[in-house]
Every structure is written in C-alpha cells, then in structure tokens.
Amino acid sequence: MVVSFKLNGIKRExxxxxxxxxxxxxxxxxxxxxxxxCETTNCGLxxxxxxxxxxxxxxxxxxxxxxxxxxxxxxxxxxxxxxxxCMADEGSEQCGFCNTGFIxxxxxxxxxxxEIDRESVKKYLAGNLCRCTGYQGQLxxxxxxxxxxRGIKI
Amino acid sequence: MYIANNxxxxxxxxxxWELNQKKNNKIVAGNCWTRLGHGNIGTIISLKDxxxxxxxxxxxxxxxxxxxxxxxxxxxxxxxxxxxxCVQKAVESIVGVQFRNLATVGxxxxxxxxxxxVLTVFLALGAKVELFKKGIVGIEEFIEMDYDxxxxxxxxxxxxxxxxxxxSVRLTKTDFPMLNCCVAxxxxxMRVVIGAKPTKARFFDCDFNEESDKIVxxxxxGSNLRATEKYRKSVAKVLIERNRRAVM
Numbered sequence: 107m108v109v110s111f112k113l114n115g116i117k118r119e120x121x122x123x124x125x126x127x128x129x130x131x132x133x134x135x136x137x138x139x140x141x142x143x144c145e146t147t148n149c150g151l152x153x154x155x156x157x158x159x160x161x162x163x164x165x166x167x168x169x170x171x172x173x174x175x176x177x178x179x180x181x182x183x184x185x186x187x188x189x190x191x192c193m194a195d196e197g198s199e200q201c202g203f204c205n206t207g208f209i210x211x212x213x214x215x216x217x218x219x220x221e222i223d224r225e226s227v228k229k230y231l232a233g234n235l236c237r238c239t240g241y242q243g244q245l246x247x248x249x250x251x252x253x254x255x256r257g258i259k260i
Numbered sequence: 261m262y263i264a265n266n267x268x269x270x271x272x273x274x275x276x277w278e279l280n281q282k283k284n285n286k287i288v289a290g291n292c293w294t295r296l297g298h299g300n301i302g303t304i305i306s307l308k309d310x311x312x313x314x315x316x317x318x319x320x321x322x323x324x325x326x327x328x329x330x331x332x333x334x335x336x337x338x339x340x341x342x343x344x345x346c347v348q349k350a351v352e353s354i355v356g357v358q359f360r361n362l363a364t365v366g367x368x369x370x371x372x373x374x375x376x377x378v379l380t381v382f383l384a385l386g387a388k389v390e391l392f393k394k395g396i397v398g399i400e401e402f403i404e405m406d407y408d409x410x411x412x413x414x415x416x417x418x419x420x421x422x423x424x425x426x427x428s429v430r431l432t433k434t435d436f437p438m439l440n441c442c443v444a445x446x447x448x449x450m451r452v453v454i455g456a457k458p459t460k461a462r463f464f465d466c467d468f469n470e471e472s473d474k475i476v477x478x479x480x481x482g483s484n485l486r487a488t489e490k491y492r493k494s495v496a497k498v499l500i501e502r503n504r505r506a507v508m
Contacts, residue, residue, distance in 0.1 A: 107267060124304055125264035127295075145261070147292045147359055148434075159331075159361045165291045166362065169267045170308060211358065232434050233356010 109172045113137070114181025122168040128154065129163040132178060139179035139206040143235075150234035153207035153214075154178050160214040162233075179206045185213045192251040198243025200236075208234045208244070212251070222252060224260040261295050266303040270310060273392045277411050279305045287411065289327060289367040292359060312366070312413065315339070322417045323390075326366025330354060330378070333365060342419050343385060346426040346442060350381035355434050366412045372403050372460055375436040379403065380455035381426050383463050384442035388416040403460060422446050425506035427499050428456070431486060438486040439495050443503035450504070454496055458484045472500045 110119040113135060122131055129152045132140045142164050143151035152163040155177040179186055186209045193199050193209075208231070215222075215230045227248055236244065252260050270276035279285050284302030288294050312325035317338040324333060330351045333339055339347050354360055354377060368378040369389060382399055389402040392411040399415075428440035437456040444451045450468045452475050455461030464478040481492040 123264075124267035125262060125301075127261070146296060147362075148355060150356055150358055153358050160358045161361050162292075162358045165295050165359075167267070167288065167291055167304065167306075169269075169304075170291075170306065211356075214357075229352065230357055232353075233358050 107169060109168050111171050111173060112175045114177055120168070124167075124169065126168040127164055128156075128161075128166040128168050128171055128176075131168040132163060132176070137178040137180050139210075141203060141206060143204070143207075148233075148235065149204070149207075150211060151204055151207040153210045153234070155182075155210060155214055158214075158217070160211050177210075179210055182210065182213050185216075186210070188254070189213070189247070189251045192247040192254075193244070196243045196246040196250065198239050198247045200238040200243070204234060204236045208236070212248070216255065222256060222258070222260065227252070227260060262297050262299055262301050264301040264304045267306065268303055269306045269308055273310060273411055273413065276305050276307055276310070277392050277409075279303060280409050280411060283409075289364040290329070290362040292363045293367065293371060293373075307366075307411075317342075319419070321419055324365050324415045324417065326364060326370075326412045326414055328365045329361050330363045330365065330368065331357060331360040334360060339417070343417070343422065343424055346384070346424040346444075347381055349426045350377040350428075350440070350442070353377070353428065353430060353434060353437075365415055369399075369402075369415055370412045372407075374458050374460045375456050376461065377426075377428060377437060377440055377455070380440045380453050380461040381424070381442045382415060382417070383455075383461050384424055384426075384444040384451050384453040385417050385422060386420065386444070386451070388418070390414040390416060400463065420446060423507040425503040427502050429495055429499070436486070439492050439499065441496060441499035441503055443500065443507055445507040450507070452500055452503075454479050454499075457481045457492060457496075458486065468504075472497045472504075475500055 141151045143149035147162050147165045153160050154163045157174050286301045287305045312327040314325045316323045334348050334351045387399040388396050390396050390413040422444045424444040426442040428437040440455045442453045448468050451465050453463045476496050481489045483489045
C-alpha cells in the first residue's frame, strides 16, 4: 500500500505493509535519529512530531500518517541544536541513546506550553525515560535552556 | 507486534461495523495497547476518516468522539469547566504526553481494562457509551457487557452539576495505578468508584456522609505484583476520604 506525507518539509511516498510502523518506515527513509528502545510505548525514544504533536512512532501505523506532516530530529536541527548544546554543557547526554527522542519532545514542549514552570516541564517530559543520567543533568540543561529562551528561572 | 494483512480506512460507521463482523479483523485506534498483542489480524479497520475526533458540547452534555485522544480531553476547557480537574487528573499520569497524543478515549473505554484510569472517572461522572448498533447505554451497563463486534462511536458526559475528585496511587510516576478512586457528589448523595483493585472499576452509590469503612466493604479487592488485597483496602479508605474532602 502507498502512503504519502511530508517528512521534514519534503514530500515523500513509500510502499508499506499494513502493519508497518512509522518508526520502521522513518529508519528506512534514512532518519536514523529515530530509535526504538522498549517497543512497548513506554520509553519515548522513538518520539517524532506528527501534525505538530509529539507521538511514539513505534505505535503509529505508517498508513495512519497518510497526508500528515512529520518532523524528526533531522528536520529540527536549528531548533534542537541550542538545547543539545545545553545538554552537552551539563553532561546530561551520557550514552546518548535517549537524547534524540528527548530533544524532539523538548522542542515540542517549547512550542506547546505558553506558561512553563518546573512542574509542567517534569509532567511534559515524564514519558522520556533515561537509564543513565538520573535526570538531574537533564533538568539542569532545561533550566539553562528555558532561561535563555524565555528569560525565566524554573 | 501483531502481523496484519490488510488496512482499510472505513468510509462510514456501517462499513466499519461490517468489516468488524469478521473475527479476524480488528478496529485499531491509537494502537498503544493493541501493538503489544501477537498473532494475525486480517484487516486493520481505521476510524480516522469518520470525524470521531471531535468534542462537542451543549447545555446538556459533552460528547467525546471515540477517536479523541487522551491528551485532548486532558486539555479541553469545556470538560475542565464542567467537571473540574478530575478528568485531567485521571489521565495526566498515563505514560507520557506522546502516548496520550495517540491513545484514544474509545480504545481506553472499549478495553474495559482493570488498570484503567479513564473508566474510573467516567463511571463516577455517569457517562454513557454510544455504540453503533446497540445505541446509547450507561457505562455501568457497558462495563458488564461481553466484548462483541459493535463499534464504539462516542462517550457522553451528562452535565449534572456533579462535583468530582479523582486520585490514584502509583508505585512510580507514569506506571499503571496500584489503586484509583473517584468520588462524585450530587447534593447529599455521592458515587464512589474504585478501580485497579486490580480488576476493573466498580461503583457504589451512598449518602455523602457514609463511613469509608462501610464503603470499602462494598468492593472486592485482590492482590497482584503491585500490592496485596489488604494494602489496597487500606489505601482505598484514604483515597475515599481525600476525595470526599475535595468535594465538600
């Protein structure tokens, strides 16, 4: 079956099976930032943006995104770079496996939340698991990033 | 994950229903829970093109389409104004934002899962379930029904002026609840719903001042990896009291 969509601003078309997941399709199309961790819709590693909403691409059927606009980290470079640098400064990248999904969700959080505080940040990012940092480094990186972008301390 | 041979976006509810009569076919909504299943699906039936992703509100009720995501009901102003933050509280701990952008109200209710937060709050609010063939049934009746091949169209929340409060206990954030409870007050009466006991939610209607010891006796609790029956019973009393205080 044929599915067509916009991937990082470029029109794409692909032939997929009925049960092909978006995660698998994006990897086939060269978006290697999209990783799969748990495959049980829990860890947030495979986060991508579909129609301006962050979703778990391991649970999305490729055929469900027909006509949609999809953004992965590859297409968010300029938005994501600044936060990525904050993570590096705070030593919160560690093994790096969860970073891509985490950064995508942070970008989406900044787009979605008009008012931001420590509690809302924690709630928004609760679906991004990290097994090495203990989250403190990530929180420091977020503090730094949000202060730069919004001029507020969380 | 399951293996599927075909995928169809239904053009009408009738088409979705007809396709769903074949045992091997399956309606897939958010695919969050379904994807954990194994085996073969003949045809995946998608309801995406049926306009079931809307929340409509009038003086009498709020109608939530089956394909509305949990994130949308979490952020919906009409629901917040009509029922306070109980619906928001019930869904905000379900995995993460990315999950709740996918998981649908229809899928959550249709599953009648023992761990469901959604079922607990909707049961307390006296929701009704609109099924394509059977029509509108009370959620109390719906949770007792067998899993048939009907199509869930929407959830209806009547605006009865209830004051409701929801609380749950989880071993870790974003995990399944160890126990959840919602209390809805209607004048001097209240409905107490307890879910994740670990079996599916049940309700008890009583006077607002009924003793929590007596209320807890109306529910059957069980043990699993998350907690024992005895512990759940103790926690249930606390949650009832907390929620009762919140709606005083």
